[in-house]
Amino acid sequence: MPAETNPAPHLTITPFKISDLPPEEQIIAEGKALIESSTSWKAGKTFFDTVHTSYRGKLPGDGAPWYCRISEHKPEEITFDQLWEKLSKNKAENELQFIHEIQKVNKVKEISPTANVWTLYYTFLPPVSPRVFTVVQVTQLSESEPRTGLIVSLSIDLSDAPELQKLEEKGTKGRYVSVERVMELENGNTEWRMATSSTPGGSIPNFLVESTMAKKIAADVPQFIKWFQQKSKSQK
Template identity: 65%
Template sequence: MSKVVSSEVKLTITPLKPSDIPSEDEIFNAADSIIESCTTWKPGKTYHKVVKTYTRAKGPDDGAPWHCRISVHKPDEATFDQMWAKLGKDKATNELQFIPDIHKVTKVKEISSNQSIWTLFYKFPPPVSPRVFTELQVTRLSEASPRTGIVISIPIDLSSPEDVELARMEEKGVKGRYASIERIVELEDGSTEWRMATSSTPGGSIPSWLAESTMASKISEDVPHFMKWLHSLPKTEE
């Protein structure tokens, strides 16, 4: 029997076992709903002159509040193709290069050409302990106008006996979790809109209110970090 696509799948910080990963249609439907709606959320500060932020309070189906950032980049700063090449392909490996807190990434399992499980090891200044985030990453590129690329990350739980070999690839550290949707859209004037929405918990003893209070600023930093890194690459790699 064919698998019935449900609209009830929710993206949250509740981790999934690899055997419980929903269909791609379910994942993308849930992600599209969130990323399209974020301009209706509560507006926050604008960082680095171009990064607008929004927040959505924790709802009944959420494990944590949601945060969104939106920025628009002209072609002379970064083209759609340049951004997709680094955000839509080998995303975790590239993030290791431009997000200072990430110290190691490991591909745990390749499920298909656009689905894989990664574990990311973060180090923070003392007294915060290292964090480990294990995530399913799912990508989709649409060449229809406007060209659109999307990367979805969903927290994965490898504690089941059948996943013991995969779990051995995780680093030692406090288990954190995040769900995120990252989308780039090519606009009519050739600019690229970059949206990212995320819901997360650092795990451990860090109070949720403290983590939430810095989220908008923290996710906004990724934009200048990425652009600085992109512009540092040899022209053949951009």
């Protein structure tokens, strides 16, 4: 049998130099293709009663398998506009507040109003050493029905930009690529779907990472909702 075609050949853990990034339109198009393909991935476990997961093995060009989480949220929990605002604007700074492993984030470069490079510094329990993930985050909002927001994150290599590289913390370089889609549903709810492929770098065996990936990405949902609701209460 011929190998399955990869719908998003540029969405890989292999990092890009900033000067070599594909056009934003291409990044978004591949992000759409990938997140739409995730609806047919193999179903995984459901976590926290509400967060469903799925996964897909490596296709040609992939550096690691893909994992997906899907959750649906009622307006009283969070609206489309509220979720999109937190994900599309200063996403890394918001993640710093609810993902406990993230200790520091830095905006490295604004490429355009819809494309920004961020570096994120993670710490973990020993013996795992700190990790540095540097990514470009490209966003697009479509107001046509159903309203849909997309955030695509690609790994970035700053080795040819020493001034920008100074903004990175010291640590083992990890790599990830992800696509997040926020979509307004006909019933008034909002679907939040995220697919990611990653490697932590260093000497951590891949099977250890992959065995916990689904639960790890699923946990971000209740952590985010709790943070958002606490933040909303404090602002009233």
